Amino acid sequence: MSRRGGVGGENARPEQPLPGDAEIEDFRALVLGRYAERGRAFPWRETRDPWAILVSEVMLQQTQTERVVPKYLAWMEAFPVPGALADAPLAEVLALWSGLGYNRRALALRSAAAEIAAAGGVPDDEEALLALPGVGRYTARAVLAFAFGRPVVLIETNIRAVYLHHFFPRNESVPDSLIEPVIAATMSRGDPRTWYYALMDYGVELKRTLGNPNIRSAHYAKQSPFADSNRRIRGAILRELGSRGRAGGDEIAAALPFSRERVDGALAQLIAEGFVAESGGTYRLGD
Numbered sequence: 001m002s003r004r005g006g007v008g009g010e011n012a013r014p015e016q017p018l019p020g021d022a023e024i025e026d027f028r029a030l031v032l033g034r035y036a037e038r039g040r041a042f043p044w045r046e047t048r049d050p051w052a053i054l055v056s057e058v059m060l061q062q063t064q065t066e067r068v069v070p071k072y073l074a075w076m077e078a079f080p081v082p083g084a085l086a087d088a089p090l091a092e093v094l095a096l097w098s099g100l101g102y103n104r105r106a107l108a109l110r111s112a113a114a115e116i117a118a119a120g121g122v123p124d125d126e127e128a129l130l131a132l133p134g135v136g137r138y139t140a141r142a143v144l145a146f147a148f149g150r151p152v153v154l155i156e157t158n159i160r161a162v163y164l165h166h167f168f169p170r171n172e173s174v175p176d177s178l179i180e181p182v183i184a185a186t187m188s189r190g191d192p193r194t195w196y197y198a199l200m201d202y203g204v205e206l207k208r209t210l211g212n213p214n215i216r217s218a219h220y221a222k223q224s225p226f227a228d229s230n231r232r233i234r235g236a237i238l239r240e241l242g243s244r245g246r247a248g249g250d251e252i253a254a255a256l257p258f259s260r261e262r263v264d265g266a267l268a269q270l271i272a273e274g275f276v277a278e279s280g281g282t283y284r285l286g287d
Contacts, residue, residue: 016178018185019167027166027186028195034205035198040065043073045197050122050147051082057142058109058134063100071100079113082122086114090275091285094238101231103238104273108134124148145196151189153180154196157214158203164213165206175218233258233266238275238285246284 044056059068079085097106111133129140144150188195253263270276
């Protein structure tokens, strides 16, 4: 009986036949061979410290690796343990995070650090990791694989690209639910850490040389332009308050090249999320 993967239900897609032993062996040899020849070096690949791994994974969400490296090094120097981040003022946290974008990740990481410090360490259980602020399924499993060596099924953009290229070359709109059983079948369970690093690097190579296989993923979506995005407005407000300390709404709006309506809307969001505090019409960074 051939091994098969997929999901059930009346509207389920046809199951994807899983690769055989010979195909798996060839695939592993290709991926690991390329990694041995041209694997990339990053500081978070040189540690198994769960806190350092968690920090790197949060930083790498939607941010290019090259931008993360200097930020990661500075962050780990300032906050080498969760308690150091938990006790840090928001202004310092945002200053060190500046340039990475999506500032809510920094706030969530600080909240997670407080919980980790109180618990005595980063948990090695997926459900406990998922309970931390800002930690989703991928991040939780990345910590398990890279810090604790657990053979979990891990999928992100570069890993997805490899599997779409090799095992779904003519398929369109492929959901992760069809890819994940193939990942499980081909995984190097003895050393998932090296295996996933190798897959990621191979995925980067494929996208650079052959185009992006992820356009055939059911989850593919182009990122919206940043130039006039709400994210840019929020970041500009935080930088303005970081430099001024306190400012009124008129001052903030006058200093930024956005409409007053959009600035006010972004301020309201930042207040609701805890980034900004307001008193008597004067704004400052939150505690």
